[in-house]
Amino acid sequence: MSNQMITPENYNTQMTLPLDGKEEKTPAKRNLAPTFKPYDNRQVQMIYDIESLIPEHHVARVVDEMVEAIPDEQLFSHYKGGGRSSYHPKMMLKIILYAYSQKVYSCRGIEKLVKENIPAMWLSAMQQPDFRTINEFRGGRMKILMDELFEAMILKLIEENYITMENYFLDGTKIEANANKYSFVWKKSTLKFEAKVREKIQETLQYIQELTQLEAGTAQKEAKEDPEITEQNLEAIAQKLEEKVEILTEEIEQESDTKVRKEKRTERKKWKKPLKRIRENFLPRLAKYKEQNEIFGDRNSYSKTDKDATxxxxxxxxxxxxxxxxxxxxxxxxxxxxxxxxxxxxxxxxxxxxxxxxxxxxxxxxxxxxxxxxxxxxxxxxxxxxxxxxxxxxxxxxxxxxxxxxxxxxxxxxxxxxxxxxxxxxxxxxxxxxxxxxxxxxxxxxxxxxxxxxxxxxxxxxxxxxxxxxxxxxxxxxxxxxxxxxxxxxxxxxxxxxxxxxxxxxxxxxxxxxxxxxxxxxxxxxxRSFRRFSLRGLDKVHVEFGIVALAHNFLKVAGIRQLLSDKNRKNIKASGEKRIVFLHLLHFRDLSDSPFFYLKQKQEKSVFFVWSRLLYLSRG
Structure with missing residues (x-):
């Protein structure tokens, strides 16, 4: 052994012991090169079956199963026939429903999804409809068949025992429309402006009455017969004013005396003033307020961008x-x-x-x-x-x-x-x-x-x-x-x-x-961040939320199937582990060679427990 004195300086250094009178030599480290799995994205690749890339309980498979359950006749009945071949309605339904389940709500986003997303490519059978075709199908075709489609899907869920329709939990929420939030029209304001217009109409009728007794009598009679001045009454008054203006125009053209012509022009100007107000102001505004009141119905407001939104x-x-x-x-x-x-x-x-x-x-x-x-x-x-x-x-x-x-x-x-x-x-x-x-x-x-x-x-x-x-x-x-x-x-x-x-x-x-x-x-x-509709109008909004509701139900079905699959897999795995432990115990016939021999005389049953515990710990 070396006679070197141990000092604080060399205390922590590694000590070596001689073997056969020779000191042990430390082997030199090898320089290892890093290794990688083969990668070449320029290599020609071919996928024979794209469906094999989709997990077993993926929501795309649920969408495919549910849509395929709809009879073809139910969908084909909404097509007239003739003309250029259309995309299959089941294919269009599948890609739209799948897109909404993936938080893709715009038609351009759905078009992109079909080109880049593997489940969407499988659902579309590699077909690629453009965003205009998708928009026309969603806003036009689906407006007709949405209710039938939704009812068919709910009946299928009842048939598969996902729901029973016994307890019906009802609630509501407000979702923003696809409309400008500053394009409002209020019913109170409309009624107030309409009342002011009618006051001005009465002032104009009074002005006409002061011009001449004949026309004033006609206007007075119109007002008495119908206290609420309508567009028809104003139109009749305007026609009589136009007749009066035309007569004065003819007299002015036939009159040679300059002074008389000037007087007649002044008189015609007095008749043109109320005529202009009726034609350019009163009639358009009354028509506008009438249209607004029809849109209101029993509501207090609506949006100019989406007139069905409140x-x-x-x-x-x-x-x-x-x-x-x-x-x-x-x-x-x-x-x-x-x-x-x-x-x-x-x-x-x-x-x-x-x-x-x-x-x-x-x-x-x-x-x-x-x-x-x-x-x-x-x-x-x-x-x-x-x-x-x-x-x-x-x-x-x-x-x-x-x-x-x-x-x-x-x-x-x-x-x-x-x-x-x-x-x-x-x-x-x-x-x-x-x-x-x-x-x-x-x-x-x-x-x-x-x-x-x-x-x-x-x-x-x-x-x-x-x-x-x-x-x-x-x-x-x-x-x-x-x-x-x-x-x-x-x-x-x-x-x-x-x-x-x-x-x-x-x-x-x-x-x-x-x-x-x-x-x-x-x-x-x-x-899923659906807080605003993409379509406008009550009918189209009804269709769009129907798509959202169906996508939600399909995601629920996919989640339940995945949960059941995981439970079955765990049960199978647990039963397999028990079988492995049992086989190992059969292998150790002579337990004296095993580390559990000392347990044999005390409690043989604990051997099974200890072995299973070791297996559990070894799994991490």
Whole structure:
């Protein structure tokens, strides 16, 4: 051994021991060159089967399967025949539905997808329709067959047990229209401008009346027969003014005296002035306001860019100033986060969309749901009465709270003396007893119409005497006696809704509402970034959201199939591991040679456990 003294300087150096009296030599390191897998993108390559490149549970395969299930006759019936050969409707449907599932919504984007995306190339069979063809098919052909297509897809989902249509979770969201947010037309402004024009028309008629008694009598007669001046009345007056101007023009041409001609020109100028105002101002503006009122219908606004869009308050208000944007109210029904049905509305509130939505669902071939679940925005008397239906033909059950349902559960509400629900009611005398012990007796019936035109019936109760009542300030702000407007039908419907919501089984169903429709809107608007329509007009918007809904359902099917496949693979893998462990145990017949021999005498069963644990750890 070396006699070298160990010092702090050489303490950490590597020590070597001699072997056979010779010191061990450290082998020299080899210089290894890096290696790579062969790569040459200029090499000629050939794909014999492009379908083999698509995963088994890819959404493209779901789209292909669902579209192929549609009978050809159902699609071909919308083609006249003759002319140049068209692209196959199933191919066009597949590439559009697949594109929407991949967050590609523009026609130019779909055209690019078909040229570059392998699943899209497989769905199109390597055909490449241009963006104009795609746009014409989406906006034209699909407008005719969208409803039939959607119903066929939903029936297939029911057949494959993805949905049952028993519980129908209804909710709505607002999606921005493809319109300029500053191109608004307001109904109030239109009515105000129209009223000012009619005032100016009356002034002009008065001016004509002052010119001559004959024409003034005609104008006066026109105004008396029809107090609301119409375009026909103004047109008739304008024609008479034109006749008068033509007569004066002929007289001026025939007159040789300069002074007389000058007087006649002055007179003709007086008649031309009202004629010009009627022709160039009044008639065009009345026609414009008439057209606007027809577009309004029962709405308060519309957009000049997309006249079917209504200005609504959106949640996507980044400026936080309550800005109104042109959009549509989309109502959908869901189950297991599948979109069962949808409708597009021009009304901002959900309350007035409930009945039209359910009526349209009833007109389809889809089965009606047993229970409809919705939030308090749909809880109105009109909607409750519609859901209950007739005694002979009840429509469906409902789990819809009314507006004050949550508030009524609070202590503050139950202790508030101004609420007539907290008073004592005497059924025999049909009166309430107020907190001060005074009788609030029935006075009369009263009918009222709400903004949608639905008539409600109220029973009016009035206190016998509120004079010198110490509780009056807390009970009412009225100067006279306290009145109670009681709606018996609505109160009965609210009691029915409250009973249903307090049932444990039904309350569990209602609790699923937030994870049903809200999750669907989150996937569509958040994950797939569909916050604005690409098409304009109510019919085309209906088609576009139908494509979005179908793409959403296909993604759900693909996700479920992938999940089931992963579970089956895990189960097969786990059973395979157990079989391997069992074979290894059979291999170690003489356990004395194995590291588990000491366990044999204590607990032979633990050998299986230890071996399986080692296998699990070795898998990482």
């Amino acid at each position: 200005f609504m308050r959106m949640k996507e208000d980044h400026m936080k100033n309550g800005q109104l944007k042109p959009g549509y109210n989309v109502q959908i029904g869901t189950e297991n986060q599948f979109i069962l049905f949808y409708t597009i509305h021009q009304r901002p509130t959900d309350t007035r969309c409930f009945i039209p939505h359910m009526e349209k669902l009833a007109s389809t071939s889809l089965p009606m749901p047993q229970t409809v679940i919705a939030d308090a925005g749909y809880g109105s008397e009109e909607n409750y009465v519609y859901a209950v239906g007739d005694e002979k033909e009840p429509r469906f059950e409902f789990l819809i709270p009314y507006g004050s349902y949550v508030k009524e559960q609070t202590r503050t509400y139950k202790k508030d003396i101004k609420n007539a629900k907290n008073w004592t009611y005497c059924e025999e005398d049909d009166c309430f007893i107020c907190p001060n012990g005074r009788r609030v007796t029935f006075k009369k019936y009263q009918n009222k119409k709400n903004p949608s035109g639905y008539e409600q019936s109220f029973k009016i109760y009035e206190c016998e005497d509120c004079t010198d009542c110490p509780l009056k300030a807390k009970c009412t702000k009225a100067k006279g006696n306290r009145q109670v407007h009681w709606n018996p039908i609505f109160e009965e419907m609210k009691a029915k809704a409250k009973t249903a919501l307090e049932c444990e089984e039904k309350a569990a169903i209602y609790a699923r509402r937030k994870v049903e429709a809200e999750s669907v809107f989150g996937h569509i608007k958040g994950n």
